[in-house]
Amino acid sequence: MLAEAASARGLPLHIVAIRGEARQEIERFPHTWIKWGEIGKMFAALEKNGCGDLVIIGGVNRPDLANVKFDLGALKTLPFLLSLGKGGDDHVLSRIVRFFEQKGYRVHGAGDVAPNLLAGHGTLGKVSPSAEDQADIDMAFKVVGALGRLDVGQAAVVVRGHVIAVEAAEGTDAMLVRCAELRKSGRTGRHTRAGVLAKAPKPGQEQRVDLPTIGADTVLKAAAAGLAGIAVAAGQVLMAEQATTIDAANQHGLFLVGIAGPGGS
Amino acid sequence: MLAEAASARGLPLHIVAIRGEARQEIERFPHTWIKWGEIGKMFAALEKNGCGDLVIIGGVNRPDLANVKFDLGALKTLPFLLSLGKGGDDHVLSRIVRFFEQKGYRVHGAGDVAPNLLAGHGTLGKVSPSAEDQADIDMAFKVVGALGRLDVGQAAVVVRGHVIAVEAAEGTDAMLVRCAELRKSGRTGRHTRAGVLAKAPKPGQEQRVDLPTIGADTVLKAAAAGLAGIAVAAGQVLMAEQATTIDAANQHGLFLVGIAGPGGS
Numbered sequence: 001m002l003a004e005a006a007s008a009r010g011l012p013l014h015i016v017a018i019r020g021e022a023r024q025e026i027e028r029f030p031h032t033w034i035k036w037g038e039i040g041k042m043f044a045a046l047e048k049n050g051c052g053d054l055v056i057i058g059g060v061n062r063p064d065l066a067n068v069k070f071d072l073g074a075l076k077t078l079p080f081l082l083s084l085g086k087g088g089d090d091h092v093l094s095r096i097v098r099f100f101e102q103k104g105y106r107v108h109g110a111g112d113v114a115p116n117l118l119a120g121h122g123t124l125g126k127v128s129p130s131a132e133d134q135a136d137i138d139m140a141f142k143v144v145g146a147l148g149r150l151d152v153g154q155a156a157v158v159v160r161g162h163v164i165a166v167e168a169a170e171g172t173d174a175m176l177v178r179c180a181e182l183r184k185s186g187r188t189g190r191h192t193r194a195g196v197l198a199k200a201p202k203p204g205q206e207q208r209v210d211l212p213t214i215g216a217d218t219v220l221k222a223a224a225a226g227l228a229g230i231a232v233a234a235g236q237v238l239m240a241e242q243a244t245t246i247d248a249a250n251q252h253g254l255f256l257v258g259i260a261g262p263g264g265s
Numbered sequence: 266m267l268a269e270a271a272s273a274r275g276l277p278l279h280i281v282a283i284r285g286e287a288r289q290e291i292e293r294f295p296h297t298w299i300k301w302g303e304i305g306k307m308f309a310a311l312e313k314n315g316c317g318d319l320v321i322i323g324g325v326n327r328p329d330l331a332n333v334k335f336d337l338g339a340l341k342t343l344p345f346l347l348s349l350g351k352g353g354d355d356h357v358l359s360r361i362v363r364f365f366e367q368k369g370y371r372v373h374g375a376g377d378v379a380p381n382l383l384a385g386h387g388t389l390g391k392v393s394p395s396a397e398d399q400a401d402i403d404m405a406f407k408v409v410g411a412l413g414r415l416d417v418g419q420a421a422v423v424v425r426g427h428v429i430a431v432e433a434a435e436g437t438d439a440m441l442v443r444c445a446e447l448r449k450s451g452r453t454g455r456h457t458r459a460g461v462l463a464k465a466p467k468p469g470q471e472q473r474v475d476l477p478t479i480g481a482d483t484v485l486k487a488a489a490a491g492l493a494g495i496a497v498a499a500g501q502v503l504m505a506e507q508a509t510t511i512d513a514a515n516q517h518g519l520f521l522v523g524i525a526g527p528g529g530s
Contacts, residue, residue: 143412146412146414146415147408147411150408151428156433163418164433164434165434166412166417166432167431168428168430169427169429169430169447170430182435185326
């Protein structure tokens with residue numbers, strides 16, 4: 001989607017994609033596949049294609065460094081690579097950004113290239129949150145804010161004042177699946193549709209690299225978990241395929257709202 | 266175990282057990298089974314058996330109030346019961362304690378009756394945490410403290426400075442199963458045994474009612490998740506079957522430590 005947006009704006013682009021992480025679809029655009037550890041090949045591809053401006057995007061699994069084959073170009077960056085093994089996601093990402101910047105690259109956020117991919121402000125679909133939903137939204141953003149300051153995660157689920165789940169390494173999708181199971185087992189009460197998934201970047205997070213994301217699949221999983229809706233930090237969360245996502249929310253009767261500056265942080 | 270400890274001390278006792286929640290084993294002691302909603306029957310049993318001092322213990326699933334049949338005695342407590350549907354676990358438990366106290370009962374913590382059930386201070390097994398483990402322990406208790414202040418949960422898992430999982434409604438066991446899956450999928454790196462499960466009561470939590478608990482099963486699940494050990498708030502966490510639990514930790518090479526006043530709260 002980002003490549004499409006860039007192309008539509010006439011920006012020349014080249015995708016450097018990590019094998020096993022990026023999807024085949026990127027091959028529609030000029031691209032170079034690299035494996036984990038092929039740092040030299042990556043820089044060669046960037047240089048050859050005149051890429052001085054970077055957008056770093058997409059989730060990756062933490063590679064098992066013991067099984068990664070490093071190329072010659074990687075040798076130069078060994079101290080940096082070794083430093084990545086420790087700390088939360090956020091520290092790692094900040095370090096990656098600085099790493100590229102020190103080499104003279106300009107790193108941009110996906111939202112800078114394609115602002116239309118960011119979630120807007122206010123009620124985005126047809127359903128509005130009730131007063132009870134609003135109380136859950138406020139509480140959920142309070143939890144997400146507190147977690148974010150500790151570099152833990154970007155999302156939480158609150159149902160009628162009760163914090164049901166908090167995201168850490170498992171990611172939002174797995175957290176929502178867990179909420180659906182908790183609901184089925186009766187652990188969280190069997191309200192009619194109630195509660196909210198809230199999602200916001202960590203305060204002070206390197207937002208150019210790790211914007212939280214939602215999409216139609218998030219909506220489906222929130223619906224399966226019996227939630228009343230989804231609230232995101234307006235302008236700070238990527239919404240994949242906006243129209244499809246909003247359609248899915250409308251179809252399942254979920255609200256979808258963008259909140260300005262949630263968490264008061 | 267609590268009933269055994271009380272019996273050993275010559276304390277007369279009567280167990281009021283909720284059907285579907287308490288285990289059959291309680292029948293070894295004088296007891297009365299009640300169903301959710303049989304509040305009148307509960308008070309009758311307490312009165313008949315001269316119980317002026319209570320210990321409230323054991324996890325329960327949140328009952329679906331719509332399917333609970335209330336007895337006549339419950340009618341008097343209807344406003345109280347309706348108030349329980351909202352808020353986190355902690356608020357609910359504080360309200361339950363106050364409810365009994367207002368009726369003239371004295372509510373005690375399990376640790377008051379059986380101090381030997383509480384986790385001690387320092388290294389409890391044969392293995393000691395390394396300096397890296399200690400850093401994980403400090404961080405994990407920081408997360409648990411922040412979460413507890415928001416009435417979220419009592420436990421977190423940190424592996425080499427990375428917060429892998431945070432407990433909310435799913436409970437510690439489910440959280441550890443998730444950590445094992447994350448490890449298997451490579452999401453958290455495949456260190457040799459590393460990281461810690463930290464468990465502590467929420468700050469300001471009604472500790473007479475909802476002490477965090479660990480046991481041999483917790484150790485097995487922490488081992489399966491590849492963790493290096495378990496750290497608990499000393500004197501504030503129930504350790505079920507101490508000897509078995511410590512044996513399990515020794516057998517799997519996990520450290521088991523009680524930390525005084527973790528989280529600095």
